Amino acid sequence: MIFFFLLLFLVLVSQIAELFIPALPWLYSAHVYIVPVIVFYGAMALPFPLMLALAFYAGVLLDALTVQVIGDKVEVSAGSSILLYGVLAGIMHGLRPLFARGHWEVHCILSGIFTSLIVLAQYLMITFRRGSLVFTREIWWQIGAPGIIAMLVAPFVFWLLQWLGRMTAYPYSPERGRFE
């Protein structure tokens, strides 16, 4: 359980840190997202109920920070990030035997793809509200680049979290799907 609470703490810290990381002007003002990588690692390392709890927690934080209420209009409904994290973390959770057998690369690539999917889903939601579906080169970069960055940082984050799991003597076996 210590490891689970450690993940909750890391999600909070990363979410706050993201507010202070400026957009990258040399990469079409793309943003850096670390939280999804931590959540996707948690999805593989935690049992199903705790995975849902982590996805819920990260979703609430993301919702609180991204949902915009302008006048009487809500652009992206509260709960949408919880749903996104829940579904994507669920897919990741299903692939945990691969991870347990040492195939990190699949999950690193998927972390990147899923991070971009979150940004794409937000874009589609605001487009639905504002109208005029536009996909320019800049938009594709702003959707794709956070995924590429997440893919690049994922091996380091996964290694760090794996190490933290060992340090806290975390007993859950992802391959067997139960605590040892």
Next chain:
Amino acid sequence: MLSAIRYPVSEIGMSRTNIIALLIFGAILGYFLSFGPSTTQKFKSGVYQLLAPFLTSGSGLKKQITSVRSGLKSLDQLEHENSALQVENRELRATNQGLRDVEHEVNRLRHALNYRERSVFKLIAAEIVARDSSTWWRTVTINRGRRDGVETDMPVVTDEGLIGKTTTVSDSISIVLLVSDENCRVAASVEGSREQGIVSGERVTTGLTPLLDLNFLSKQADLKPGQKVYTSGVGGVFPSGLLIGVVKSFRVRELDGQAQLTSAVDLSHLEDVFVVTGRR
């Protein structure tokens, strides 16, 4: 026959605990999805209020890191310039850097104080503590909230011009929707003409200085680069006479004219701002 295909739930990968967890998750998700605008606003402001201490201290930490980094950069340049006087120069540079920071701070605050005194508006001084981390919205967080007299839909300015308006207000911090956001719409008039239109940001901006669009102008407007655009006061949120930006280009569209503006304020380097609470 039926009993032969009725597997125990645990064998098909879903234990009773997992199903219960999934049901609870679904129920809470449904509850969140049912939030209306006012509940969402309360939820957002509540979470921001909880995060306020972290945001404020994070902002201070970021300033310190930036200051140290710029100091180290000077030292590095100094090393290349004169290796013989390296040690002595390093000390002098460090002292100068510290003094320069203080001088910059004094100038900044004096500038802000002067503006506040000569302004025709009642102003609340605020500091930017965080910027929006998301891709699609352009907002900043300021360290003033309901306790300081800030309310929703109050204009936010600097001595150079309009920045945006407050959207979510909690007790000690508020979120400001920048004028460069597509959702921030400001009724505007053009200096030296009778033209009026609506200024809004663009959905996607990639540069450090995003452009603004002035829409719904007449086709005959023929605005010239350099003409200033001010708030017209229509709509009730923004008082008239606040500088929004300067015309960069003008084009005629099928139904109306549209001008692109350069914002009067450098939105990428905001430090101190003022919330307009009314006129004096």
